[in-house]
Amino acid sequence: MPPKYHINTSRAANRFQLITKSGVMAWEEGCLKCARCVKKDCVYKVYEKRGLDTRQMLESLDSVCMDCFRCVQGCPNKLIQKGLNPAYKELGDHYWTPEIISGLWYQAEAGRIPVSGGGYGGAFSGPGFDAMWTDMSEIVRPTRDGIHGREYISTTVDIGRKVMALEFDQAGALSIDPPPVVEIPQPILFDLLPWSPPRKGINLAMLEGARSLGTFAIVRQSEFGPAMEEYLPNIALYVDGKLSDISPEILRKLRLIEIPYGKDAIAAQKKLKEEHPGLVTIIRMELAPDSSSNVFRLITEGAGAIHLVADEYGLEKSDKPLFIKERMREIHLHLVDKGVRDQITLIAGGGIAMAEHVAKLIICGADMLSVDIPLLVAMECRVCRRCKDGISCPVELETIDHLWGASRIRNLMAGWHNQLLEILGAMGIREVRRLRGEMGRAMFFEKLEKDIFSTLGKRG
Amino acid sequence: MAINTETQKLPEIKPLKSRFRNALSKYRVTITKSCNNCGLCVTLCPYGVYKAGSKKPRVIAEHLCLGFPCKEKEFYCVNRCPEKAIQLTLNPAFEILGDKRWSADLLASAWHMAETGEIPYQGLNYKTGNSGGGFDKLRFIFPKEKGPDLPDEEVSTAIELNRSGDSRPSVTIQVPFYFGGMSFGSVSIVTMLSRVKAAAALQTFCCTGEGGYPEELIPYDDHIITQIATGLFGVREETIKRVRIVEFKYAQGAKPGLGGHLLGDKVTARVASMREAVAGTALFSPFPFHSVYSVEDHKKHVDWIKETNYRALVSVKVSTPSDVDMVAVGSYYAGAHIVQLDGSYGGTGAAPDIAKKNIAMPLEYAVPKVHKFLSEEGIRDKVTIIASGGIRSAYDMAKAIALGADGVCLGTADLVALECIRCHHCESGRGCARGIATTDEELTKLMELEWATQRIINMYLVWRRQLIAILKRLGMKSVTELVGRFDVIGHLDYIKQEDLEGELEL
Ligand code: SF4
Ligand code: SF4
Ligand code: SF4
Numbered sequence A: 001m002p003p004k005y006h007i008n009t010s011r012a013a014n015r016f017q018l019i020t021k022s023g024v025m026a027w028e029e030g031c032l033k034c035a036r037c038v039k040k041d042c043v044y045k046v047y048e049k050r051g052l053d054t055r056q057m058l059e060s061l062d063s064v065c066m067d068c069f070r071c072v073q074g075c076p077n078k079l080i081q082k083g084l085n086p087a088y089k090e091l092g093d094h095y096w097t098p099e100i101i102s103g104l105w106y107q108a109e110a111g112r113i114p115v116s117g118g119g120y121g122g123a124f125s126g127p128g129f130d131a132m133w134t135d136m137s138e139i140v141r142p143t144r145d146g147i148h149g150r151e152y153i154s155t156t157v158d159i160g161r162k163v164m165a166l167e168f169d170q171a172g173a174l175s176i177d178p179p180p181v182v183e184i185p186q187p188i189l190f191d192l193l194p195w196s197p198p199r200k201g202i203n204l205a206m207l208e209g210a211r212s213l214g215t216f217a218i219v220r221q222s223e224f225g226p227a228m229e230e231y232l233p234n235i236a237l238y239v240d241g242k243l244s245d246i247s248p249e250i251l252r253k254l255r256l257i258e259i260p261y262g263k264d265a266i267a268a269q270k271k272l273k274e275e276h277p278g279l280v281t282i283i284r285m286e287l288a289p290d291s292s293s294n295v296f297r298l299i300t301e302g303a304g305a306i307h308l309v310a311d312e313y314g315l316e317k318s319d320k321p322l323f324i325k326e327r328m329r330e331i332h333l334h335l336v337d338k339g340v341r342d343q344i345t346l347i348a349g350g351g352i353a354m355a356e357h358v359a360k361l362i363i364c365g366a367d368m369l370s371v372d373i374p375l376l377v378a379m380e381c382r383v384c385r386r387c388k389d390g391i392s393c394p395v396e397l398e399t400i401d402h403l404w405g406a407s408r409i410r411n412l413m414a415g416w417h418n419q420l421l422e423i424l425g426a427m428g429i430r431e432v433r434r435l436r437g438e439m440g441r442a443m444f445f446e447k448l449e450k451d452i453f454s455t456l457g458k459r460g
Numbered sequence B: 001m002a003i004n005t006e007t008q009k010l011p012e013i014k015p016l017k018s019r020f021r022n023a024l025s026k027y028r029v030t031i032t033k034s035c036n037n038c039g040l041c042v043t044l045c046p047y048g049v050y051k052a053g054s055k056k057p058r059v060i061a062e063h064l065c066l067g068f069p070c071k072e073k074e075f076y077c078v079n080r081c082p083e084k085a086i087q088l089t090l091n092p093a094f095e096i097l098g099d100k101r102w103s104a105d106l107l108a109s110a111w112h113m114a115e116t117g118e119i120p121y122q123g124l125n126y127k128t129g130n131s132g133g134g135f136d137k138l139r140f141i142f143p144k145e146k147g148p149d150l151p152d153e154e155v156s157t158a159i160e161l162n163r164s165g166d167s168r169p170s171v172t173i174q175v176p177f178y179f180g181g182m183s184f185g186s187v188s189i190v191t192m193l194s195r196v197k198a199a200a201a202l203q204t205f206c207c208t209g210e211g212g213y214p215e216e217l218i219p220y221d222d223h224i225i226t227q228i229a230t231g232l233f234g235v236r237e238e239t240i241k242r243v244r245i246v247e248f249k250y251a252q253g254a255k256p257g258l259g260g261h262l263l264g265d266k267v268t269a270r271v272a273s274m275r276e277a278v279a280g281t282a283l284f285s286p287f288p289f290h291s292v293y294s295v296e297d298h299k300k301h302v303d304w305i306k307e308t309n310y311r312a313l314v315s316v317k318v319s320t321p322s323d324v325d326m327v328a329v330g331s332y333y334a335g336a337h338i339v340q341l342d343g344s345y346g347g348t349g350a351a352p353d354i355a356k357k358n359i360a361m362p363l364e365y366a367v368p369k370v371h372k373f374l375s376e377e378g379i380r381d382k383v384t385i386i387a388s389g390g391i392r393s394a395y396d397m398a399k400a401i402a403l404g405a406d407g408v409c410l411g412t413a414d415l416v417a418l419e420c421i422r423c424h425h426c427e428s429g430r431g432c433a434r435g436i437a438t439t440d441e442e443l444t445k446l447m448e449l450e451w452a453t454q455r456i457i458n459m460y461l462v463w464r465r466q467l468i469a470i471l472k473r474l475g476m477k478s479v480t481e482l483v484g485r486f487d488v489i490g491h492l493d494y495i496k497q498e499d500l501e502g503e504l505e506l
């Protein structure tokens, strides 16, 4: 039996009161003092648990009510009302929506995937990732046995150059030296954060999280310090200074290193390879309209792994930016055309906000992804970006205990992993490696709309 | 052995109030302290919003208030009140009700229809939701010239479910819909029975869902579809023999590719005994059928049912993968009379959010795709296509039929008639706090069977009336004429009123 990848989760309580969509308002004036007040009938015992959080001056009614409306509908004097919580509406922005943020909070706290009754309640489709659906297979499914066979679906991916064929000498020995690859058990790396309050605890939480998940966190050379040394096997060191400033001992302990795209990138990769043959180099480049030709050139020059980075909204760098999913499709198909796609590992990141984005971006051609903001949100970040302007963080992220932070990150990633299994299982795919580029197993909004709706309403 | 050749009388509408003291309404009506209790408002308002009181009138039915459009009326209480004591405002709670698919307006409309048996008049959009696509962007194209004004009785809403031409009986339903499977366990016995009784009254069917055939259902055998799903919970030969339609559930739209999932809390002793399982343990149905790895295997299943019950029609419920057209053809060749396409946006049971939103295609694509393909294969006339998964209103139903379905299968809408508010917490703890999707004894008592049955009947009789009105505007005498009429429906992104002869309208 193949080994199972299992992530241990445990509830990690919120430090701050949750911001929920709606709240209850209960007025005292005019109360009839009924013998049996409707508040006593609340199935979720909201009124019994009532309390005031003095640090934030928040009423607990807002965070435990489950919106059944029975108290609202039962009070004879209509003294109980529900209303939209304005703080909820203000969370995040058009891309990092309140629904996404609160979904991430739930997973980070509970370590469980969001499950609900009553069907789907969202938009028909939307921009970006919301303009595609993944496939499922109706009957033929030798890959999956109820919920219990799912652990055997592999989510492992490799980072590094692949040789397309082994070569042997006359004596039958391997005549090429296959380049090193790093294997990680789920297709997600932790990326540099676009913004955050002072990062000491945050960095350690991300590293501790990465270690327990068997993955890597990208750390800037300039932020690396002795406290992080024990995490070296799970660090992908990003060279934001001089390569020569990194000590050989550190390089020896590293397995991944990331260098910025530029004139000297290939030369730097060569040099690293000579001195540290076991180290895998990733070249980091901004996603842009000319990415596909640049990636192709890098492959011919010997690159083994490329990290393509879009902005926080998944947009490439351009006046008329394309969304990451569209650009990755183009890059992937270009490399397939050129016959080199399988030689390279493509890591894509920027705007990855939900578990479904992982599966969808892999279908669109990425081997694996990098995530950033969701890791902060796992630690209760509200995506207010006050830290970016140097204003104090409302959830005091600079003060977190890194072990608490790591368990929140682990919970979130366990949720994402499980959801990736849901999608793979429904498709009847046994390995995430096989999901890559499987665009035929996805349905794209633009195409379906045109095929089906553009023909309606025509006579004859 | 045609059972329903002559139309029996459909049931009557009986108005029935909300189970809760204060109905949820779009508007709020308040009488301030300056009221002198002259009683004028009580006599003015034709909608029964007020009731006379000892100190001042009582506002007893805000949800029936016409709202701001009442300004135009001579009886507008706010203007006529001599003391200017009446305030009419929007209800802030309305803003948080519902979601993009089931907007607050759609919910309130369904409640209104279930309560009064009438089409809402309070300025509620009872035709579309706010999902921004699919049904919500499809419109009918009505001819400019009005056809002859037929009496409603002369328009048929009946459909035949056995179109195969085999020797099995004809099964006609008087309305182009039946009710989908909701198992005992996921909903209360009252909810289950009320749906079955309403189906019988409307001369259609209700599916048992997975989880057994409670004996309370036996009197309604002729209106029951029994379901065989992957868990085989509660499937017995005698239940298969009892009914006129047997349904195979291969997949369901809400969680395509995943089996059923009943959390341990909901597995009470009664649920457990019916499913032959242990109380308190979560029950998972595997996905898929472990005995089905090909269309040939599937045919064996269908043959098995046909052998067990010589008069039963076989329905196959599938969800909507990219090759849904091939799945439909395969089901037909294996011998299915009915193919039910369950789109990805519907469902009532607990499901992972990621599956509900992302896996498989919405119904609005799947139905026309299948209709076209079966037509090209020349077999469209031999099989009944039923669409389900996200039908919220009579308008959705009519659109699904125009897109190529013969009829639809409903679920969530029935629950809304019973005052479900779509809080999406059916799965947690004791289950639905409003007593609909729960097996908790105390919560089950929140609803009475007669009330529930009549609410469902009321709402669907209004749907039927709305469907007839659409058919009449299109100059059709039978709902069967609407099937696959791509020419009478258009999508707002592709069609403009200026380019059309007819009227682009809901
Ligand atoms: S709306 Fe329901 S859950 Fe919320 S406080 Fe009232 S009774 Fe409790
Ligand atoms: S909550 Fe606001 S201030 Fe704190 S980390 Fe997040 S964006 Fe920055
Ligand atoms: S009309 Fe005005 S004053 Fe008269 S009973 Fe109504 S609210 Fe009171």
Ligand code: SF4
Binding pocket: B029, B044, B045, B046, B047, B049, B064, B065, B066, B067, B070, B075, B076, B077, B078, B088
């Ligand atoms: S505004 Fe019109 S409908 Fe509403 S309570 Fe007054 S009279 Fe009745």
